[in-house]
Structure formats: structure tokens, C-alpha cells
Amino acid sequence: MNINNNVVEKTLMQKLTSLKVTFALIFLMWVPLVAFVILGGSPSNADYNWLLYPAIPAAVLLYLICMISWRESWIAMLGCTLVFFWLIVAVCVPFLPLIDPNKPIAPYVGIMSEKKDIFFWLGTDFKGRDMLSRVLWGCQRVIVWGVTATLIAYIIGAILGLLAGYVSGWMDEFISFVCNILLSFPIMVLFILILTFMGASGFNIIVAVTFASAPAIMRIVRGLTYDIKSRDYVFAAQTRGESPWYIMVIELLPNVRGPIIVDACLRLGYTTVAITTLTFLGLGLQPPDPDWGLMIKEAAPQAKLLKFAYMLVIPSIAVSTLILGFNLMADGLREMSLRD
Numbered sequence: 330m331n332i333n334n335n336v337v338e339k340t341l342m343q344k345l346t347s348l349k350v351t352f353a354l355i356f357l358m359w360v361p362l363v364a365f366v367i368l369g370g371s372p373s374n375a376d377y378n379w380l381l382y383p384a385i386p387a388a389v390l391l392y393l394i395c396m397i398s399w400r401e402s403w404i405a406m407l408g409c410t411l412v413f414f415w416l417i418v419a420v421c422v423p424f425l426p427l428i429d430p431n432k433p434i435a436p437y438v439g440i441m442s443e444k445k446d447i448f449f450w451l452g453t454d455f456k457g458r459d460m461l462s463r464v465l466w467g468c469q470r471v472i473v474w475g476v477t478a479t480l481i482a483y484i485i486g487a488i489l490g491l492l493a494g495y496v497s498g499w500m501d502e503f504i505s506f507v508c509n510i511l512l513s514f515p516i517m518v519l520f521i522l523i524l525t526f527m528g529a530s531g532f533n534i535i536v537a538v539t540f541a542s543a544p545a546i547m548r549i550v551r552g553l554t555y556d557i558k559s560r561d562y563v564f565a566a567q568t569r570g571e572s573p574w575y576i577m578v579i580e581l582l583p584n585v586r587g588p589i590i591v592d593a594c595l596r597l598g599y600t601t602v603a604i605t606t607l608t609f610l611g612l613g614l615q616p617p618d619p620d621w622g623l624m625i626k627e628a629a630p631q632a633k634l635l636k637f638a639y640m641l642v643i644p645s646i647a648v649s650t651l652i653l654g655f656n657l658m659a660d661g662l663r664e665m666s667l668r669d
Contacts, residue, residue: 405661
């Protein structure tokens, strides 16, 4: 009986951790969250809260799948926990019993203090807005625009890298030349130039991150493609008469996914830093809704006095934990890949 139960449990786990199930859960979590942010879901607009209903169980299941799949590395599990903490907060925050993060109540209330019959766990800012509510709501836009921008940069960079590495010749020279021009700009300077010219918005952040990140991604994929395009399974596909696009997408791309996934985790951390920095400079996400970069920007003058430093420290810790999560995930995945 125990043997049969073990077989059933093993079969169930294999089904749960299959790529099809994983991609389906990512779709159910990510698309509603992006739609919620783009359509204007906010603390003051509950019309789109229903969009997040499928995202909540999908996020929890994804977390469990990651913990099971990465149980060989405690570093990856710790990073996964930090990242998914904020992902789950992002999809659940409209349903939590929080104070309106944009509503001024009582300014300069300290941490773990009560004012006007309301207990403020993390205090209030200089305008009297609840810090706990603002931190939890603030993760949404950073995660949505950061991950979406990185994903699009990877799609474009991977396509260019596959073309340059597999087709080679003039295609490689042209793509490499354009990417080298973009890489010659310091990343932050390129961000500032694009956003100054196009204006500050979530969509323009995606454009800026794509221009800044896609060339570096292209070079990684190009190098990996050069390394494996002479393998036997590629020659077999060519002998069968498969098209170049089929070979690039079906034969080459899956076999370079390991280094790409590790690099993606690191790049998500870089993108989070960049978005927060741009927002601090006034070139990123705009008020009134809460955002970590905006919170740091608004708290900077107040934090000159030590007793008000919590206004700056709290959103800074939130940003740091998300970035640390991405970096730990990258280290853990690299560690597991070296064991295989």
C-alpha cells in the first residue's frame, strides 16, 4: 500500500513540475497581474481586482513547484522564497485589510505607534500615509515593469543571438556592429537618454531596458549558439531538411537555456535597481500610486533627521530583499547546474 502511495505521489509531482504545467501557471499568474497594472488597478480603483483571482493560487503553486524542484540548493530556495514573497504580495495586496496608501492620516508617526485610533506597524511618512500599506502596494509596479522589460529584452536578445550565431556571415557582422554601438553607452546614461527623449512611463521603461539589455543578451546567446551549432543533433535536423528557424528555436534554444536562466535572474536584479534609480531621479514610474523608488525619493530629505530615517530605510530594505532574492536564485541555479 505504501509503495502504491509513493508511486502516486511521485507521478503527481512529475506532472506538477512538468514544463507545460509550469508555463500554464506562469501565464495564469503574470498576465492578470500585468493587466491589473496596465488597466489602472490601484488602491483607489477596485474595479479590476477580479483579474487577480486566478493569479493568487497560480503564484502559490509556482512557489511550491520551485521549492520542490530546487530542494538540492538551499541558496536557490532562500532566493525563491524572497522573490515569491513579493510576487504573492503583489497579487494579494488588493485583498489585504490595509489602509489606503494614498490617504494622509497623521504625519511623522513612528514605527509600532498608534494615532487617531489606528495602529501603524511601520509608521507613517511626512504626509501621514501608512508606510506598511505603501511598501506592500509599491512592489506591484516595480515587479511588473521590471520583469516584463527583462522578458522582452530576452526575447529580442535571444532572437538576435540565434540569428548571429547560427546564420553567421553578414548577419552576424551587422547585428554585432549595432549591438556594440549600444553597448558602448553606459547603461544608466542610455536609460536617461531614452526616457528623457520619450518621457517617463512604464512602457518607455520597457523600451529603455530592451535597448540597454538586449545587446548583452545577444552576445551571450550568440556565443552559446556558436558552441553548440556543430553538435550531432543539429546536423541531424539539417539532414532532415528542417528550416533554420526550427533548428534555432527547437534544437538550439532549449540547449542553451541553463546559462540564460541564470543570467536572467541576475539581470532581473539589475533591472530592479535601474527602475528604482530612474524613479528616484524622476524618470521612472510616476505618482500618485506608491512605488519603492518614489518612496525613497520622497523620504530622502526627511531622513536627514535620524528619527525619520525609517521612511528611507523601509523601502530600501524592500528593494534590497527583492534584488537579493534574484541574486540568490542565480547562485543556486548555477550551483545546481555545476553538479549535473
